[in-house]
Amino acid sequence: MAENNQSRNPEIQYIRVLQMENGSLDMEKAVHDYDPEKVPVKGHFYMPVQCQQCKNPPCVKVCPVHATWQEPDGITVIDYNWCIGCRYCEAACPYWARRFNFTKPSIPADRLNPEMDYLSNRPRSQGVMEKCHFCLQRTRAGRYPACLEVCPTGTRKFGNILDPNSEVSYILKNKRVFIQLKEELGTSPRFFYYFDV
């Protein structure tokens, strides 16, 4: 939140971690609100969902004003100054990854992250869309996205799939199970899930 200058009131978050029952990937059985004493709850696993950075992003296709597009490095971004707030992309996204500023976002002045990028973490205005952008301001400078750095279990991996020697390439080649969420929709996410057990 601090990294990306997210609105604190109302809160806007890019990642939703679903609590799933073992044995099913049916998201309808997922629990969205949970607050147990200890995680993981026995018999459950956790599935974080955020922008999947699709290769064929439906959100880009439907935007009537070209306010959102895919960058050459594959990240789908939004120009907050061009978005008209029609929310068609929010309806089109199969991963519920987009968020709308229903009112003026607020960030306490002392919590503002001054290291900003035009297409990523600069503060947004009322009435426009926003979403996860893999922390462009960090990743393009050769750093990991903030979510990787804060993950306490090292579950998240990030890297260049095109580089055969990268860690992510190794995982995709060698780990037993990996999935692309809603693969049947043809969106071809560049966000993969794998099971390391």
Place this chain on the structure above:
Amino acid sequence: MITAIRNYYVFLGRCARIAFVGDWRYYAWMGLLTVFCLLGLNAYCRQFAHGLVTTGMSDQVSWGVYIANFTFLVGVAAAAVMMVIPVYIYDNEELHDLVIFGELLAVAAIFMCLAFVTVDLGRPDRFWHLIPGIGQLNFPASMLSWDVIVLNGYLLLNVHICGYLLYSRYQNKKPAKWFYIPFVFIAIIWAVSIHTVTAFLYVGLGGRPFWNQAIIGPRFLASAFTAGPALIILALQVIRHVTQYRITDKALLTLRSIVQVSMIINVFLLMCEVFTEFYAGGLHITSSKYLYLGLHGYHALVPWIWTAITFNLTAMVLLVLPVSRSLKWLNLTCVLCITGIWIEKGMGLVIPGFIPTPLGQIVEYFPSINETLVCFGIWAFGLLCYTIFLRMAVPILQGELSKANEGI
């Protein structure tokens, strides 16, 4: 040339003036509509200042009753074609003098459509981003860009046709065929296109199985051709009641048969959809389950949809029976059709597409009071426009307002 322009200005001036003249019923009606318009405007100002947080929408249900009304009204606008086709293709005499009332309704409906999409925008001040040249219209990839084009095109076509025919009648000249007949035929195809494109807006979203079905387009057309002519019947009844304009029973009954056939097709298509969803089952039917039966204890839409189905079925039975040949019963039937289809296409189509969300979460939607006031305001504005159009058109068609009596 200069006289022609001057004449046209005189015409526009007289039309504008007559809009402010009427009997006490006219003033009462217009006064009431103005009050609602202002209430709506006030509510919209609140929304403009505080954002869409003043509505019942959320990230989970990101379109609500604005887009629902928009969808319904595109249908009403398209339905004018159901009077145009009998008149211009089959030379129906009864409807001939009435077709213009249908086209004027289309104009008013498009005004309302444009208002509904504008109030739905988070940044209405940036609407110009849609204008090719100064903005960046994502054409042809985005269905919304198609919608912008077809709706505005349809508006222009109808304004041209109505305006030209009325001005010719005002001048007591025979309208030049080449100057409007080609546009009439373009408008016929265009009318079908506006509603098809609006359906494709939903159908094109692969991540929303409730909308991602080919039958939505045909269903849109069938329901539009039911609700639209039903609305025209009611409007004609009012015109007949409050003016001297002659409208035959036969004309109304012709429209009745249009509503009749469309309603039967509409109910049939609905049945096809319900069968496909529920018989095969599977995971993709959860939205339908939520709509018709409720899901995991959430059932905000269930009373709505069953009201709609009851209204539609009752209307269909009444339309098939000879009883709806009596005009009183026909009025009731039309009200049932309009309400039933408004619910079915509005709340019944837009909202369940979002419930559950693509991640399986169920968040229900209830329109807020502010949002409802905006809707009433826009409807009042549309009716206000339509009333003004009729106030101008009826005396022109009757010859009371013409070039011959200028200056009297």
